[in-house]
Amino acid sequence: MGETMRLDEMVARTPATRDRVVDFLRAASIVAVVFGHWMIGIVWWQDGVLRTTSAVGVTTGLWLATWFFQVMPIFFFVGGFSNLVSLDASRRRGDPDARFVKTRMMRLLRPSLVFFAVWSAVIVAMHLLDVGAPTGPRIWDGTRLLRLFLPPGATLPFGPLWFLAVYLVVVCIAPWMVDLHRRFRWWVPAVMVAGACIADVIGFELGISPVRWANVAFVLLLPHQLGFFYADGTFARISKGFFWAMVAIGLGGLLVLTNPPFWRLFGNVRYDWFPGIGAYPKSLLGTDVELVSNAYPPTVCFLLGAIWSIGAVMLLRPMLGRWLERTGPWKVTILLNSVIMTLFLWHMTAYLFTVLTLWPLGLGHQHDS
Secondary structure (H helix, E strand, C coil), X not given: CHHHHHHHHHHHCCCCCCCHHHHHHHHHHHHHHHXXXXXXXXXXXXXXXXXXXXXHHCCCCCHHHHHHHCCHHHHHXXXXXXXXXXXXXXXXXXXXXXXXXXXXXXXXXXXXXXXHHHHHHHHHHHHHHCCCCEEEEEEECCEEEEECECCCCCCCCCCCHHHHHHHHHHHHHHHHHHHHHHHHCCHHHHHHHHHHHHHHHHHHHCCCHHHHHHHHHHHHHHHHHHHHHHHCCHHHHCCHHHHHHHHHHHHHHHHHHCCHHHHHCCCCCCCCCCCCCCCCXXXXXXXXXXXXXXXXXXXXXXXXXXXXXXXHHHHHHHHHHHHCCCHHHHHHHHHHHHCHHHHHHHHHHHHHHHHXXXXXXXXXXXXXX
């Protein structure tokens, strides 16, 4: 009852100037991450270790869903919006940029430290009780860091944390990126796109694979940088044709780069960049079975996914804005944003405990028919 009254009060006190679409996109992107992780995980036991893989890599056609539900670019896009708005407010108050960075980081780190503390205690208890097979790097005298769970981070229950680590870095450099935006405008995203293309060419065509990791910066910072154009009103002044072009370029580019037959239309063109593949993989998520991932590190295909999805949400923005003027949708949006870090940090823990509870009952077991 009290929570409902508090939500009603927050709905009533929402300023008319607040961009509700930004709040909705933030909540929707995290909810998509949560349900995506729950839906695509395949879990099994092997030698006392809980192992996982992605259903995308073993289910025909499921790659197509990743073109629509790879929502990391949307989260970074609204992050760029929020960081510019908050930084401008901080500077108007006369606060140093370091205070802005500290404030934003503490919002992320406080709940994260609780997560780490709880799971550190759990891992220590598992060591003391000798529960689960030892895994992970050795820390002393043959003792390994983890029990039951496999490193690196893309496993239960720690998988989402790499995303948080990347976003913390983005927050730290946000003041510099805002200043670059104000000084160089469209040249900044143009350099990011060019840098991503060059990194892929050097990494794949010339075989210097470490260069591909430069795309963690080029590709993931692009949607954050585009969020600045949304925040400063530039996108509001641009015609819909620009966003339709983003959708067309993004989807068209994905179709071309993931399908070698398109490349053959131009004659005897050398298209076989990737050993044993011949083109970029279709999935925008890691599949655990392909030789190349579009996500780890990000590729030009991931960048194209960001371009088309941001164009699409800007086209949908007027409709979403009208819908969010209604009390019900806006109340749900406020509620989700109030628990967003809890959802993000703990959703794989909830998944893990569900597996541990239901597995002894036979759920998920494979039986000969």
